[in-house]
Amino acid sequence: AQKITQTQPGMFVQEKEAVTLDCTYDTSDQSYGLFWYKQPSSGEMIFLIYQGSYDEQNATEGRYSLNFQKARKSANLVISASQLGDSAMYFCAKGGGSYIPTFGRGTSLIVHP
Amino acid sequence: DTGVSQNPRHKITKRGQNVTFRCDPISEHNRLYWYRQTLGQGPEFLTYFQNEAQLEKSRLLSDRFSAERPKGSFSTLEIQRTEQGDSAMYLCASSPAVEAFFGQGTRLTVV
Numbered sequence: 001a002q003k004i005t006q007t008q009p010g011m012f013v014q015e016k017e018a019v020t021l022d023c024t025y026d027t028s029d030q031s032y033g034l035f036w037y038k039q040p041s042s043g044e045m046i047f048l049i050y051q052g053s054y055d056e057q058n059a060t061e062g063r064y065s066l067n068f069q070k071a072r073k074s075a076n077l078v079i080s081a082s083q084l085g086d087s088a089m090y091f092c093a094k095g096g097g098s099y100i101p102t103f104g105r106g107t108s109l110i111v112h113p
Numbered sequence: 114d115t116g117v118s119q120n121p122r123h124k125i126t127k128r129g130q131n132v133t134f135r136c137d138p139i140s141e142h143n144r145l146y147w148y149r150q151t152l153g154q155g156p157e158f159l160t161y162f163q164n165e166a167q168l169e170k171s172r173l174l175s176d177r178f179s180a181e182r183p184k185g186s187f188s189t190l191e192i193q194r195t196e197q198g199d200s201a202m203y204l205c206a207s208s209p210a211v212e213a214f215f216g217q218g219t220r221l222t223v224v
Contacts, residue, residue, distance in 0.1 A: 004155075033211055035212060035213075037215075043202060043217060043220075044217045044218070045156070045204065047213070047214060095211070100158060100169060101158075101206075103148075105153075105154060106155050
């Protein structure tokens with residue numbers, strides 16, 4: 001079974017600072033995708049960013065960037081210039097050939113003013 | 114709003130009753146997924162449709178669970194003879210190809 005590991009149950013960051021949320025994965029797939037989702041207290045899963053395994057450049061979407069290290073099987077999310085509204089659960093997910101996302105257990109991020 | 118819509122948002126049912134949830138995906142998204150999420154956990158995959166065909170089912174989907182997507186548009190998830198362990202958030206997502214877009218979920222409480 002595919003395994004997605006998020007080792008940080010909780011993270012704290014000061015407003016306006018950058019934070020890195022860790023994600024490692026286990027796979028034997030040649031082609032796959034990596035995703036990050038945000039889940040605020042309202043419960044909705046919000047898609048943030050996607051990285052394909054063959055993409056040579058790290059994905060970026062506004063303040064979000066994905067630090068993809070294929071050989072290490074890691075796909076860390078970097079949030080720059082944190083905002084209070086970034087406080088939420090963050091889930092890393094991997095999709096295989098059929099791109100069905102398999103999720104990690106999540107990291108709770110709290111942004112302090 | 115043309116996002117993924119799930120109904121109802123909340124459902125409280127007595128143990129042993131049957132419940133049915135509905136998901137309306139983003140139009141023209143041919144992929145549809147159902148997940149279950151319990152407190153403190155990430156979403157767990159239940160089943161996947163491509164158009165009307167149910168292509169994958171998790172071992173989590175016991176024989177009390179059934180899902181359909183009859184015309185390749187909306188989908189339903191039915192749980193028969195509910196148990197307290199079925200209490201969870203049930204999430205639906207749709208996708209045109211790669212990234213999945215989620216609805217707000219149906220929170221089921223079995224009492």
